[in-house]
Amino acid sequence: MIYNVEKETMNKQDKEKLQLERLQKTVRAVYENVPFYQEKFDEKNVTPDNVQSLEDLKKLPFTKKKDLRDHYPFGLFAVDQKEMVRLHASSGTSGKPTVVGYTKSDIEVWSEVVARAIASAGGEPGSVLHNTYGYGLFTGGLGLHYGSERLGMVTVPISGGNTARQILLIEDFQPQVICGTPSYVLNIAETMEKMGKDPRKTSLKFGIFGAEPWSEEMRQTLEKKLDIKAIDIYGLSEIIGPGVSIECHEAQDGLHIADDHFYVEVIDPETLEPVEDGEYGELVFTSLTKEAFPIIRYRTGDIAALNRETCKCGRNSVRMSRVKGRIDDMLIIRGVNVFPSEIENCLLQVEELVPHYQILLKKNGTMDHIELQVEVNKATFEKCAGDMEYLNMDELRRRIQHQIKSNCLVSIQVQIMEPGSIPRSEGKAVRIVDLREEKVLQQ
The missing domain is CATH 3.40.50.12780 (ANL, N-terminal domain)
Structure with missing residues (x-):
């Protein structure tokens, strides 16, 4: 119409x-x-x-x-x-x-x-x-x-x-x-x-x-x-x-x-x-x-x-x-420009993950440090009997990092979390959390 x-x-x-x-x-x-x-x-x-x-x-x-x-x-x-x-x-x-x-x-x-x-x-x-x-x-x-x-x-x-x-x-x-x-x-x-x-x-x-x-x-x-x-x-x-x-x-x-x-x-x-x-x-x-x-x-x-x-x-x-x-959401990771939506594209191609994530910006000494938190889905969690230690974390982490490296051309630290660990929003999702000055940026 x-x-x-x-x-x-x-x-x-x-x-x-x-x-x-x-x-x-x-x-x-x-x-x-x-x-x-x-x-x-x-x-x-x-x-x-x-x-x-x-x-x-x-x-x-x-x-x-x-x-x-x-x-x-x-x-x-x-x-x-x-x-x-x-x-x-x-x-x-x-x-x-x-x-x-x-x-x-x-x-x-x-x-x-x-x-x-x-x-x-x-x-x-x-x-x-x-x-x-x-x-x-x-x-x-x-x-x-x-x-x-x-x-x-x-x-x-x-x-x-x-x-x-x-x-x-x-x-x-x-x-x-x-x-x-x-x-x-x-x-x-x-x-x-x-x-x-x-x-x-x-x-x-x-x-x-x-x-x-x-x-x-x-x-x-x-x-x-x-x-x-x-x-x-x-x-x-x-x-x-x-x-x-x-x-x-x-x-x-x-x-x-x-x-x-x-x-x-x-x-x-x-x-x-x-x-x-x-x-x-x-x-x-x-x-x-x-x-x-x-x-x-x-x-x-x-x-x-x-x-x-x-x-x-x-x-x-x-x-x-x-x-x-x-423009102001663009991350510069070791000289490479990356948008959060590009990281999202990569994560949604990993079947064990749900479409919830957060990018944490931290300080490591005088250098900026970026950590990506992702969340496994319920089915994956149940396969390891609800115990994350039994999930092959290293292999899953390597696949996630490979996906991001191949598509975004950057290497990034990944933390894998249990279902429901990443906060849900009733409005705009908080994708970037800037811990360098303890402030939250909404995307």
Whole structure:
């Protein structure tokens, strides 16, 4: 189902004309109403009149997360507070949160792009959507909620946590779609198994997963364990929230960007120059229709590539690859750059392991030291009669290290743990634990 046929199948010429009209309006709005942007434009000696084509976007300054924090809380808003209807904010775990605002029109646009996204993932009017994303200042819960209602679905706003009750409602309400972080929905499936229930026997047909990086191997695990199609959704509050892009269930081959509302670039994070389609680089987004919090050339820190070919589902919006990782999550192990998702790919190919792991960053004298904690599955644990000493740890450890060495080109210390040893999350999974300064980084 295509929710908005006119916009999602618009030809290239009409799309670019619409994008330029909306870009020019947005650029004028930020220049006239946001002192930060007026100053940045003046520094580059550009004005709204200099934007006569989409190529002219490259003349404009980048926006970084630091700029949002430096102008906390409302310094980048383009409308008066009396025009606003809602605020959202990040968790602020590394300092002051980043704050974003919405007008009534912004909420309407957000609802529509999320409705498109859910329809792309297999949602239909009248079917039931089970939403485990957190409600509150985090944009995930309310973003999916409003889009689901806009599409005409029956929405279950259960949020995260209380896993036993989640399972009860899945059994009783018979939803077709579940939304959440992949790690938490996997936790729901594992809890069902512990309760003697088969997670493949539910009514679920589609899962919409995001808010944390996850691999193709994790997709296969979720699809096999729950007998569903696992769909990747992407969004960030600085742009609007969830719904910036999503895979279609027909192809599951790249995430369709709502590019009539969000203009995307991919740049080399070092040179800041654009890269060719198909090459990986940093995603940069410019909002085209936001009123309260328009943003120009926002550097997301997310690594992905673009594909402009028409998809077999019929949509011809530009597609982005699955996010490979974040620039600030990248690990440098003996000079080699490695993303946690690449390590996850390797672990999910070892049949004795479950898809839960943590990367511990430690100090060994003056040198950084990295330790990978993995967890054996229940079947493997039972084979050794519940005694890890009887498991051939050295052989299993060698296979894990070989898998990582072959695919990531690094050697890493591996600690094998019993089932249930690694903490489960009811939201975003904690994959990297930095013990060098006793701080936890959420991925």
